[in-house]
Amino acid sequence: VNRFDVIVVGGGSAGCALAARLSEDASRSVLLIEAGPVPRALGEYPADLLDAGSVRGADPGHPDNWAFDATLAAGRPYSIARGRILGGSSTINGGYFIRPRKSDFDRWSADGNAEWSFDANLPFLRALESDAQYGSTDTHGGAGPVVVSRPRQDHPVSVAFAAAAERLGFAVETDKNAQAPPGVGAVPMDVAAGIRWNSGLAYIEPILDRENLTVLGDTLVLRVLFEGPRAVGVETAGGDFEAGEVVLCAGSVKSPHLLMLSGVGPRVALERFGVPVVSDLPGVGSGFSDHPQVSVEWRQKVDTVDFDGETTMASALNFSSEGSPVPGDLEILPMLKPMAYLTSGQRVAGPLAFLVSVQNGRSRGAITLSSADPRVQPTIDYRYLSFDLDRRMMREAVRTAESLLVSTPFASLFGGFVSLPVAASDAELDRWIDDNLGTSIHLCGSARFGARGDADAVVDQYGRVFGVSGLRVADTSILPTAPVRGPAVAAILVGERVASFIRSAPLR
Numbered sequence: 001v002n003r004f005d006v007i008v009v010g011g012g013s014a015g016c017a018l019a020a021r022l023s024e025d026a027s028r029s030v031l032l033i034e035a036g037p038v039p040r041a042l043g044e045y046p047a048d049l050l051d052a053g054s055v056r057g058a059d060p061g062h063p064d065n066w067a068f069d070a071t072l073a074a075g076r077p078y079s080i081a082r083g084r085i086l087g088g089s090s091t092i093n094g095g096y097f098i099r100p101r102k103s104d105f106d107r108w109s110a111d112g113n114a115e116w117s118f119d120a121n122l123p124f125l126r127a128l129e130s131d132a133q134y135g136s137t138d139t140h141g142g143a144g145p146v147v148v149s150r151p152r153q154d155h156p157v158s159v160a161f162a163a164a165a166e167r168l169g170f171a172v173e174t175d176k177n178a179q180a181p182p183g184v185g186a187v188p189m190d191v192a193a194g195i196r197w198n199s200g201l202a203y204i205e206p207i208l209d210r211e212n213l214t215v216l217g218d219t220l221v222l223r224v225l226f227e228g229p230r231a232v233g234v235e236t237a238g239g240d241f242e243a244g245e246v247v248l249c250a251g252s253v254k255s256p257h258l259l260m261l262s263g264v265g266p267r268v269a270l271e272r273f274g275v276p277v278v279s280d281l282p283g284v285g286s287g288f289s290d291h292p293q294v295s296v297e298w299r300q301k302v303d304t305v306d307f308d309g310e311t312t313m314a315s316a317l318n319f320s321s322e323g324s325p326v327p328g329d330l331e332i333l334p335m336l337k338p339m340a341y342l343t344s345g346q347r348v349a350g351p352l353a354f355l356v357s358v359q360n361g362r363s364r365g366a367i368t369l370s371s372a373d374p375r376v377q378p379t380i381d382y383r384y385l386s387f388d389l390d391r392r393m394m395r396e397a398v399r400t401a402e403s404l405l406v407s408t409p410f411a412s413l414f415g416g417f418v419s420l421p422v423a424a425s426d427a428e429l430d431r432w433i434d435d436n437l438g439t440s441i442h443l444c445g446s447a448r449f450g451a452r453g454d455a456d457a458v459v460d461q462y463g464r465v466f467g468v469s470g471l472r473v474a475d476t477s478i479l480p481t482a483p484v485r486g487p488a489v490a491a492i493l494v495g496e497r498v499a500s501f502i503r504s505a506p507l508r
């Protein structure tokens with residue numbers, strides 16, 4: 001009974017999609033193991049996590065948040081939220097559901113990774129969604145598991161934001177899930193009637209009675225079991241499970257962590273903790289990217305907040321930094337409710353924020369083993385803003401946020417900044433950025449794919465781990481870089497794609 005064709009480790013954005021698609025084939029037995037709880041119906045999810053009008057799962061004290069300790073830059077410790085419940089981070093995230101851009105696929109598919117071209121992925125992007133506005137078209141899907149809708153644009157902040165962006169000369173981007181040039185427009189969200197439609201609800205809840213699918217909650221996978229270089233199963237706190245193939249979908253922190261705990265990673269680092277080396281792969285954990293973010297808080301002249309509003313945000317401005325090689329490498333997201341409310345649910349008046357981020361920085365971080373004990377988290381070092389270019393981009397993004405807020409369309413709403421120094425010198429602004437540095441929590445690329453012979457690649461374009469057999473990684477870890485928009489769609493796409501790769505290979 002403890003043997004399955006495929007074991008999927010982690011029921012998050014990617015893992016739910018993967019397990020659901022794999023088990024469509026009735027001849028394949030699939031075990032999905034999730035460290036956190038597995039709600040078996042909509043009503044079993046904690047109500048605070050279903051509510052798309054707040055992000056209470058992001059609170060470091062929330063029981064369904066892994067809350068990893070990390071360092072963003074020297075002297076800047078930070079708690080990194082990650083969902084620990086069916087649906088993973090899609091159960092606690094902001095609900096912004098924008099596809100990767102064609103430029104992302106062009107970068108990812110370079111150097112022989114043709115499976116990651118835009119054209120190869122468009123059918124899967126359409127298949128994963130039901131777009132409430134567009135339905136089934138050449139661009140959109142009308143029958144997929146994830147409900148996608150665009151919030152109303154009539155909130156006074158959204159109205160002023162669009163007008164201010166246009167006044168500053170930015171384009172209008174009507175459909176952010178199409179490929180028109182970046183600009184200001186509605187944010188597509190995986191939200192239906194105010195409910196955050198996490199990947200557990202989208203993919204797993206409807207198929208829980210499938211005979212060939214077993215879903216095990218509250219079970220921490222401790223390591224992958226090997227016979228020689230062949231993965232043969234997993235060890236959990238509740239016993240061992242055997243499989244023909246193991247797929248790690250534990251997310252971009254825990255997947256590289258599990259690889260290292262299991263002997264797949266940089267030899268010297270593993271030997272330091274007495275972990276026997278199965279495959280010496282220096283790229284495990286290293287070279288990850290994410291989006292550095294600061295929150296520009298502003299006081300309202302008149303209170304526009306509707307605590308009962310169905311989403312936390314409605315629109316975004318995506319725009320290009322000066323001389324940018326990748327279009328749309330900066331982003332501004334106006335929040336419609338006070339930051340303090342968003343993570344606590346406490347209805348107290350407060351300033352609003354523009355979340356301002358650099359979407360294609362050059363800085364790269366590293367996740368390293370800090371113990372051979374699977375319950376001790378790895379060290380997460382972001383090294384944000386370690387290039388002048390990234391600093392310059394962040395300054396430009398913050399100054400654009402300032403220009404939007406002081407422009408005429410905001411005149412009746414904007415009552416001053418909370419802490420941003422107005423018309424600051426570069427040095428003053430850098431100090432403010434350092435003191436306020438945060439992250440979008442979009443970590444990708446900690447076990448990235450690449451061609452055989454690419455020294456830092458951990459998996460091939462099909463997610464197969466180099467140097468071993470029977471083991472894949474399928475989550476945001478394998479994306480070579482964070483997409484220039486959020487990674488929520490990309491995460492599900494990885495699950496869909498790797499399922500299709502496994503289904504087209506013979507059963508072991």
Ligand SMILES: Cc1cc2nc3c(=O)[nH]c(=O)nc-3n(C[C@H](O)[C@H](O)[C@H](O)COP(=O)(O)OP(=O)(O)OC[C@H]3O[C@@H](n4cnc5c(N)ncnc54)[C@H](O)[C@@H]3O)c2cc1C
Pocket residue numbers: 009010011012013014015033034035036055057058081082083084085086087088089090092093094095096097098219220221222249250251252254255258440441442443475476477485486487488489491
């Ligand atoms: C607070 C927050 C807000 C965000 N907002 C947005 C947004 O608005 N838009 C956007 O595009 N992106 C957003 N993101 C990012 C996005 O949600 C993630 O990139 C994406 O969900 C990651 O998917 P994944 O499948 O790689 O990992 P996850 O969804 O994190 O899944 C990993 C799963 O594996 C499980 N797991 C881990 N280790 C083990 C183990 N040892 N044994 C068993 N199970 C294990 C975890 O519990 C989890 O369920 C946000 C993220 C957070 C945390």
